[in-house]
Amino acid sequence: xxxxxxxxxxxxxxxxxxxxxxxxxxxxxxxxxxxxxxxxxxxxxxxxxxxxxxxxxxxxxxxxxxxxxxxxxxxxxxxxxxxxxxxxxxxxxxxxxxxxxxxxxxxxxxxxxxxxxxxxxxxxxxxxxxxxxxxxxxxxxxxxxxxxxxxxxxxxxxxxxxxxxxxxxxxxxxxxxxxxxxxxxxxxxxxxxxxxxxxxxxxxxxxxxxxxxxxxxxxxxxxxxxxxxxxxxxxxxxxxxxxxxxxxxxxxxxxxxxxxxxxxxxxxxxxxxxxxxxxxxxxxxxxxxxxxxxxxxxxxxxxxxxxxxxxxxxxxxxxxxxxxxxxxxxxxxxxxxxxxxxxxxxxxxxxxxxxxxxxxxxxxxxxxxxx
Amino acid sequence: xxxxxxxxxxxxxxxxxxxxxxxxxxxxxxxxxxxxxxxxxxxxxxxxxxxxxxxxxxxxxxxxxxxxxxxxxxxxxxxxxxxxxxxxxxxxxxxxxxxxxxxxxxxxxxxxxxxxxxxxxxxxxxxxxxxxxxxxxxxxxxxxxxxxxxxxxxxxxxxxxxxxxxxxxxxxxxxxxxxxxxxxxxxxxxxxxxxxxxxxxxxxxxxxxxxxxxxxxxxxxxxxxxxxxxxxxxxxxxxxxxxxxxxxxxxxxxxxxxxxxxxxxxxxxxxxxxxxxxxxxxxxxxxxxxxxxxxxxxxxxxxxxxxxxxxxxxxxxxxxxxxxxxxxxxxxxxxxxxxxxxxxxxxxxxxxxxxxxxxxxxxxxxxxxxxxxxxxxxxxxxxxxxxxxxxxxxxxxxxxxxxxxxxxxxxxxxxxxxxxxxxxxxxxxxxxxxxxxxxxxxxxxx
Numbered sequence: 001x002x003x004x005x006x007x008x009x010x011x012x013x014x015x016x017x018x019x020x021x022x023x024x025x026x027x028x029x030x031x032x033x034x035x036x037x038x039x040x041x042x043x044x045x046x047x048x049x050x051x052x053x054x055x056x057x058x059x060x061x062x063x064x065x066x067x068x069x070x071x072x073x074x075x076x077x078x079x080x081x082x083x084x085x086x087x088x089x090x091x092x093x094x095x096x097x098x099x100x101x102x103x104x105x106x107x108x109x110x111x112x113x114x115x116x117x118x119x120x121x122x123x124x125x126x127x128x129x130x131x132x133x134x135x136x137x138x139x140x141x142x143x144x145x146x147x148x149x150x151x152x153x154x155x156x157x158x159x160x161x162x163x164x165x166x167x168x169x170x171x172x173x174x175x176x177x178x179x180x181x182x183x184x185x186x187x188x189x190x191x192x193x194x195x196x197x198x199x200x201x202x203x204x205x206x207x208x209x210x211x212x213x214x215x216x217x218x219x220x221x222x223x224x225x226x227x228x229x230x231x232x233x234x235x236x237x238x239x240x241x242x243x244x245x246x247x248x249x250x251x252x253x254x255x256x257x258x259x260x261x262x263x264x265x266x267x268x269x270x271x272x273x274x275x276x277x278x279x280x281x282x283x284x285x286x287x288x289x290x291x292x293x294x295x296x297x298x299x300x301x302x303x304x305x306x307x308x309x310x311x312x313x314x315x316x317x318x319x320x321x322x323x324x325x326x327x328x329x330x331x332x333x334x335x336x337x338x339x340x341x342x343x344x345x346x347x348x349x350x351x352x353x354x355x356x357x358x359x360x361x362x363x364x365x366x367x368x369x370x371x
Numbered sequence: 372x373x374x375x376x377x378x379x380x381x382x383x384x385x386x387x388x389x390x391x392x393x394x395x396x397x398x399x400x401x402x403x404x405x406x407x408x409x410x411x412x413x414x415x416x417x418x419x420x421x422x423x424x425x426x427x428x429x430x431x432x433x434x435x436x437x438x439x440x441x442x443x444x445x446x447x448x449x450x451x452x453x454x455x456x457x458x459x460x461x462x463x464x465x466x467x468x469x470x471x472x473x474x475x476x477x478x479x480x481x482x483x484x485x486x487x488x489x490x491x492x493x494x495x496x497x498x499x500x501x502x503x504x505x506x507x508x509x510x511x512x513x514x515x516x517x518x519x520x521x522x523x524x525x526x527x528x529x530x531x532x533x534x535x536x537x538x539x540x541x542x543x544x545x546x547x548x549x550x551x552x553x554x555x556x557x558x559x560x561x562x563x564x565x566x567x568x569x570x571x572x573x574x575x576x577x578x579x580x581x582x583x584x585x586x587x588x589x590x591x592x593x594x595x596x597x598x599x600x601x602x603x604x605x606x607x608x609x610x611x612x613x614x615x616x617x618x619x620x621x622x623x624x625x626x627x628x629x630x631x632x633x634x635x636x637x638x639x640x641x642x643x644x645x646x647x648x649x650x651x652x653x654x655x656x657x658x659x660x661x662x663x664x665x666x667x668x669x670x671x672x673x674x675x676x677x678x679x680x681x682x683x684x685x686x687x688x689x690x691x692x693x694x695x696x697x698x699x700x701x702x703x704x705x706x707x708x709x710x711x712x713x714x715x716x717x718x719x720x721x722x723x724x725x726x727x728x729x730x731x732x733x734x735x736x737x738x739x740x741x742x743x744x745x746x747x748x749x750x751x752x753x754x755x756x757x758x759x760x761x762x763x764x765x766x767x768x769x770x771x772x773x774x775x776x777x778x779x780x781x782x783x784x785x786x787x788x789x790x791x792x793x794x795x796x797x798x799x800x801x802x803x804x805x806x807x808x809x810x811x812x813x814x815x816x817x
Binding site for chain 2: 058059060061062063065081082084087107110111113114115117118147148150153172173175191192194195196197198199
């Protein structure tokens with residue numbers, strides 16, 4: 001007898017057809033396309049709050065909004081509003097526009113702007129810099145200038161325990177750490193207090209977070225709001241060398257990534273996949289206490305993908321595969337920069353060079369065609 | 372005199388007690404529905420009546436009931452949304468305070484129609500005294516056998532619970548209300564799933580406004596068809612309007628949908644006109660979240676037709692020249708009102724009430740408020756006006772719940788219709804920041 005397979009649903013994402021199982025979200029379908037063909041990685045909508053290992057996460061940051069040009073084969077009407085791709089399930093015959101729709105890109109740009117107006121931009125002293133999702137998101141979709149002139153929001157510092165450092169000013173309220181505590185620890189002692197832009201992640205009456213899996217909130221945090229106290233100011237992540245390793249642990253799976261500086265293990269994290277998501281959560285013993293190579297069985301260097309951890313020169317725009325119109329967008333923005341300013345930032349120089357090179361290349365190919 | 376459905380007996384002394392309410396024909400609809408009708412017939416009457424949700428969205432109530440999923444073995448819930456907290460809207464408060472049994476009668480009929488055995492009235496937490504009035508009325512109805520086990524010997528059980536709200540405007544959004552009712556933080560849920568499929572405690576749930584439910588006794592007594600004859604077109608029945616601002620007689624009025632805005636504003640039966648010696652400048656027709664209209668677009672639509680108090684007529688012309696009936700908060704401004712200050716005030720409210728869950732609303736409402744604050748206090752610059760328009764556009768439609776839209780619309784519409792006043796605030800900061808200063812430029816006065 002033949003095995004009964006579930007009926008696959010066919011959707012078109014940015015002009016690429018893909019077949020997925022029922023119940024798949026648009027985001028997962030896009031990731032499937034990118035996993036099959038790595039050069040399509042830029043098609044995947046960014047996710048600041050959605051985290052696949054944490055069910056019910058998503059829908060909050062609105063970074064992944066896409067346009068559904070046709071709801072399904074049965075009902076081909078477009079959806080009236082942009083929908084969050086991380087929680088919207090696909091229908092057979094759905095047509096989704098992500099990078100091919102200017103309205104989606106404009107909205108995404110405004111989401112970067114919204115997230116950054118109260119973010120401190122202290123990347124030079126932030127331990128998350130280099131593996132920060134907001135940094136990537138802002139680099140890929142944001143504008144060079146801010147239109148926000150007001151004072152940024154700040155919070156009183158609170159201490160949430162010996163392992164985890166909380167910087168509330170950097171938080172973008174993705175709720176991932178709340179779901180982590182809900183789903184993998186016995187009792188959640190932190191949550192979101194207050195309302196609106198005064199909301200903050202906090203423990204009730206500044207209680208310390210103390211359980212064996214509390215360290216995982218560091219891994220799920222997309223920004224530098226929750227960082228590792230044992231790694232604080234030790235090094236920039238791009239100077240460290242990740243190695244996969246494991247050990248026999250009675251609390252967790254023991255599969256981790258060790259981050260080396262020379263021969264010294266300066267931090268231990270859970271392993272992450274292409275999308276920056278933890279594959280297996282690890283316990284605090286592995287994370288904070290086992291910092292000698294002798295504690296571990298090494299498996300070899302971690303494969304670094306562009307989208308998971310910073311690789312050398314990641315932020316050079318000319319090395320990032322971009323659709324043509326993104327370059328055009330960058331070109332128009334560059335022209336708007338105030339030239340009377342006495343300095344030029346590195347990014348601008350690089351972008352300028354990249355645009356020039358691109359123009360030259362276009363020019364050459366045009367000349368070749370004419371001849 | 373216009374027909375009254377909800378407020379017919381509201382001035383009868385002692386109407387808040389069971390005996391007086393019963394003498395005025397109260398609870399006859401419950402008897403009729405439970406003894407002589409099936410739940411499906413009650414739903415059918417609601418559909419025929421064409422009564423639309425009175426909370427603001429105006430979605431037909433009968434159709435909403437029709438969407439309720441009915442899986443076997445899963446309880447269904449009816450939740451009455453009495454978390455009325457929109458600035459300018461105070462009709463439900465008035466109704467519950469004066470004639471609590473009307474809501475309770477409506478709740479019994481509606482719960483019966485939906486097959487709910489436990490129903491909730493989620494009352495705004497600030498209205499503690501109204502909660503006590505409702506609880507007293509529920510106890511009276513229970514003592515008379517209209518609530519509790521085996522109502523009127525029919526075998527139908529209903530428990531009615533009054534829940535004080537969590538003290539937030541956002542808890543008036545139906546999914547945030549359900550979260551709050553479950554004892555959680557009042558954050559709106561992502562939709563779908565809609566409450567009709569997965570609502571309170573993951574069970575199918577209908578959430579209706581106080582006024583919508585209070586229409587049910589009349590609809591059962593007189594029939595849905597009779598209800599549908601009142602009003603114009605798809606705007607059937609009567610509507611409570613909370614009139615406030617610079618008018619002669621502020622208060623709650625029940626109107627037949629289809630009364631002209633001009634009549635409502637100027638006749639002695641209703642608002643009695645703008646206060647003496649002053650002129651109409653602007654009007655918010657449906658509570659603070661709907662677009663504001665200037666005097667020249669209030670009584671006539673852009674096409675020159677009379678504007679009526681109906682869902683369709685008020686939204687004639689889209690947002691370019693129209694507005695919405697919303698929840699019926701009718702706020703009138705005369706020429707002494709400063710639109711910039713008023714917009715800032717509304718914006719401050721939405722900034723304060725944003726739940727902080729999704730980024731456009733959390734960050735955008737605060738940003739708009741700060742920019743408006745700057746303009747109002749004489750520190751604005753010309754690009755701030757376009758910045759405000761751009762922020763409002765980026766919030767609108769991109770949020771989880773309609774609070775983002777509600778925050779964006781008043782700002783966008785104020786700039787659309789009163790841009791010169793914003794410009795004046797920026798170009799004349801000295802004059803604009805004087806106490807009581809108002810722009811009197813080339814204003815069109817009504």
